[in-house]
Amino acid sequence: MKYLDEYRDAATARTYANAIRRVTTRPWTIMEVCGGQTHAIVRFGIDTLLPPEISLVHGPGCPVCVTPLEVLDQAVAIAARPDVIFCSFGDMLRVPGSQTDLFQVKSNGGDVRIVYSPVDAVKIARENPKKEVVFFAVGFETTAPANAMAVHRAKEEGITNFSILVSHVLVPPAMEAILSSHHNRVQGFLAAGHVCTVMGYREYEPLARRYHVPIVVTGFEPTDILQGVYLCVRQLEEGRAEVENQYARSVRREGNLPAQELIGRVFTVIPRKWRGIGEIPASGFGLAPEYEAFDAARRFRVDTYRAEENPECVSGLVLQGLKRPNECTAFGTKCTPLHPLGATMVSAEGACAAYYRYRRHEVPPAPPAPRVTSAPEGP
Amino acid sequence: MIDEFALRCPIPLTDHPTVQMGHGGGGRMTRDLIEQIFLPAFSNDLLAPLHDGAVFPIAGGRLAFTTDSFVVKPMFFPGGDLGTLAINGTVNDLAMCGARPLYLSAGFILEEGLAIEDLWRVVRSMRSSAAEAGVRVVTGDTKVVDKGRGDGLYINTSGVGVVETPLAIGPASVRPGDAVLLSGDIGRHGIAVMARREGLEFETEITSDCAPLTEPVRALLQNGLEVHCLRDLTRGGLTSALVEISESARLPMQIEEESVPVRDEVRGACEILGLEPFSVANEGRFIAFVPAAEAETARRRLGPEATVIGSVEPRGADPPYVRVRTSLGTTRILDLPSGEQLPRIC
Numbered sequence: 001m002k003y004l005d006e007y008r009d010a011a012t013a014r015t016y017a018n019a020i021r022r023v024t025t026r027p028w029t030i031m032e033v034c035g036g037q038t039h040a041i042v043r044f045g046i047d048t049l050l051p052p053e054i055s056l057v058h059g060p061g062c063p064v065c066v067t068p069l070e071v072l073d074q075a076v077a078i079a080a081r082p083d084v085i086f087c088s089f090g091d092m093l094r095v096p097g098s099q100t101d102l103f104q105v106k107s108n109g110g111d112v113r114i115v116y117s118p119v120d121a122v123k124i125a126r127e128n129p130k131k132e133v134v135f136f137a138v139g140f141e142t143t144a145p146a147n148a149m150a151v152h153r154a155k156e157e158g159i160t161n162f163s164i165l166v167s168h169v170l171v172p173p174a175m176e177a178i179l180s181s182h183h184n185r186v187q188g189f190l191a192a193g194h195v196c197t198v199m200g201y202r203e204y205e206p207l208a209r210r211y212h213v214p215i216v217v218t219g220f221e222p223t224d225i226l227q228g229v230y231l232c233v234r235q236l237e238e239g240r241a242e243v244e245n246q247y248a249r250s251v252r253r254e255g256n257l258p259a260q261e262l263i264g265r266v267f268t269v270i271p272r273k274w275r276g277i278g279e280i281p282a283s284g285f286g287l288a289p290e291y292e293a294f295d296a297a298r299r300f301r302v303d304t305y306r307a308e309e310n311p312e313c314v315s316g317l318v319l320q321g322l323k324r325p326n327e328c329t330a331f332g333t334k335c336t337p338l339h340p341l342g343a344t345m346v347s348a349e350g351a352c353a354a355y356y357r358y359r360r361h362e363v364p365p366a367p368p369a370p371r372v373t374s375a376p377e378g379p
Numbered sequence: 380m381i382d383e384f385a386l387r388c389p390i391p392l393t394d395h396p397t398v399q400m401g402h403g404g405g406g407r408m409t410r411d412l413i414e415q416i417f418l419p420a421f422s423n424d425l426l427a428p429l430h431d432g433a434v435f436p437i438a439g440g441r442l443a444f445t446t447d448s449f450v451v452k453p454m455f456f457p458g459g460d461l462g463t464l465a466i467n468g469t470v471n472d473l474a475m476c477g478a479r480p481l482y483l484s485a486g487f488i489l490e491e492g493l494a495i496e497d498l499w500r501v502v503r504s505m506r507s508s509a510a511e512a513g514v515r516v517v518t519g520d521t522k523v524v525d526k527g528r529g530d531g532l533y534i535n536t537s538g539v540g541v542v543e544t545p546l547a548i549g550p551a552s553v554r555p556g557d558a559v560l561l562s563g564d565i566g567r568h569g570i571a572v573m574a575r576r577e578g579l580e581f582e583t584e585i586t587s588d589c590a591p592l593t594e595p596v597r598a599l600l601q602n603g604l605e606v607h608c609l610r611d612l613t614r615g616g617l618t619s620a621l622v623e624i625s626e627s628a629r630l631p632m633q634i635e636e637e638s639v640p641v642r643d644e645v646r647g648a649c650e651i652l653g654l655e656p657f658s659v660a661n662e663g664r665f666i667a668f669v670p671a672a673e674a675e676t677a678r679r680r681l682g683p684e685a686t687v688i689g690s691v692e693p694r695g696a697d698p699p700y701v702r703v704r705t706s707l708g709t710t711r712i713l714d715l716p717s718g719e720q721l722p723r724i725c
Contacts, residue, residue: 360714
């Protein structure tokens with residue numbers, strides 16, 4: 001298929017894998033930030049094409065995985081109300097809150113609908129003026145423009161029975177949280193191509209400088225990822241720490257300016273809690289003051305919910321690249337996609353679910369290769 | 380048998396206190412429901428193989444018997460409708476038993492308010508599909524439910540066919556070394572229905588592959604060709620068919636991803652929706668397990684679209700895995716989808 005097959009070509013992949021092997025002289029740990037990349041790496045076995053010195057660890061970029069438990073409980077509480085039509089992207093429905101999930105709410109008679117765009121939820125609100133229509137606005141910067149557009153349009157049209165339950169998170173603060181942790185083992189990043197399509201990559205430049213870490217904006221197909229790894233390893237070996245753009249067919253340095261303008265109007269940056277990681281300052285979006293009337297958590301008075309995580313789940317360590325899914329004792333036994341202990345096992349893009357689906361036949365790997373604790377000073 | 384069931388547990392333990400949509404998805408949840416609720420209740424040797432239908436001896440031969448219910452929404456979609464599905468679904472389940480389908484029953488559950496024009500359109504489709512498959516609808520039933528208690532029209536069909544081959548076709552006959560054949564490209568039915576239901580428009584209209592499989596199965600079985608197992612790809616797609624047979628036969632398999640035909644428009648739609656073509660529904664495709672020596676003959680008989688997609692491996696670890704060699708030469712396993720396939724966030 002055009003525009004796809006060329007990025008899954010075996011010969012090109014081998015060429016990049018060989019190039020990576022040629023430039024690699026010592027162990028490096030690289031984190032792919034986005035769940036879509038994790039999924040592609042595990043599905044295509046991309047890590048198995050790399051030399052043993054290169055260790056890929058999986059990052060926090062799965063929106064389903066990092067949505068806090070209490071927000072899921074809020075969603076469940078709102079969706080169960082008889083006056084509500086609750087709209088969501090499909091993969092949020094199976095994520096368990098502390099008691100139950102949205103599928104269960106649906107089977108108990110709740111009006112829970114899968115939509116493909118938040119703007120469709122506005123249409124449902126227009127067509128059902130006697131119902132409250134709530135859209136579950138989760139995601140990174142990638143989904144923010146469409147969610148902002150939905151709220152903006154509802155305000156323009158004076159649709160008052162529409163609101164969104166916001167759990168928007170931002171990539172750069174999460175990367176900084178990982179880099180500033182004492183336990184950090186990440187030496188280079190593959191940044192999320194689609195997030196950068198919206199936001200550009202200027203905001204990654206200070207991170208690369210401050211933490212002396214290479215950041216390569218990377219796409220999602222096998223050869224994209226291999227090329228991203230190659231660029232990252234080359235920087236590490238040469239002692240450079242720059243932002244490079246592998247995904248130039250989609251990403252420009254300044255990003256999509258009209259989308260950023262819309263996001264800036266509807267949302268404001270606030271601290272957010274990340275499931276498994278905790279609260280990170282200035283790491284998410286909330287509705288800006290002039291759009292606060294569209295905040296479902298306030299409208300339905302569920303914004304004070306708090307919830308406790310299952311202590312057995314190590315998804316927080318997985319999301320920070322400190323553990324691999326199959327290093328968890330519950331993996332594949334107590335914790336499976338049908339009985340997830342944590343969200344990384346639920347979402348198709350969650351690292352645990354990807355390992356379960358594609359490689360649970362493998363024995364757990366040996367402990368990680370000895371690691372270099374600081375980046376080298378120069379070439 | 381009844382006592383044993385009663386002793387075991389008054390309400391068999393399941394993972395969910397209520398039925399979920401995923402229980403009908405043809406994946407792991409469907410399998411669990413069958414194993415936890417239906418199998419313990421009805422346990423018998425004809426049901427146990429969990430094949431597409433039951434095959435049993437009668438004086439002078441063997442009969443195959445099967446049933447299927449059709450609740451697809453929307454009722455009409457590119458390449459077919461509820462009527463074509465209702466006939467072909469049951470006809471194909473009989474064909475997968477190696478049977479020549481003969482007679483069908485049809486039960487109609489009509490929702491108050493259904494347009495007679497729509498009902499007539501569906502019934503006409505059933506008539507032409509039955510003629511194409513060489514079966515007759517010989518008995519039926521009609522019920523009407525209140526408005527709001529059905530999606531317009533549900534149809535159940537049951538069917539009997541005569542098994543004229545001496546072969547025991549089913550997962551238990553699968554052997555290490557068998558070739559796995561696929562009768563044509565996959566994923567069109569599921570995408571056609573989803574596109575119509577969700578109002579998605581693609582550059583090229585994707586039409587369902589819905590078709591009777593009687594003729595290709597008859598061609599395959601000619602002159603005593605040794606067929607070990609047949610399975611049509613319905614809900615859960617190629618993935619469910621391969622994993623279920625692998626688990627029933629307790630044999631691992633190796634599949635070559637590149638050899639599985641998927642049309643560009645289906646791959647494109649799957650990319651956009653975040654779906655795996657291997658797990659998307661079909662209504663006119665099947666896989667066949669034959670000895671490697673017969674693979675080429677079988678492939679020729681199934682026509683130009685058929686391909687050998689892999690092979691059955693020697694017994695190894697339990698549970699057995701279906702391994703897929705990707706386009707990059709790496710390996711992953713196939714896993715039953717948990718519940719319904721869900722479109723991704725981004």
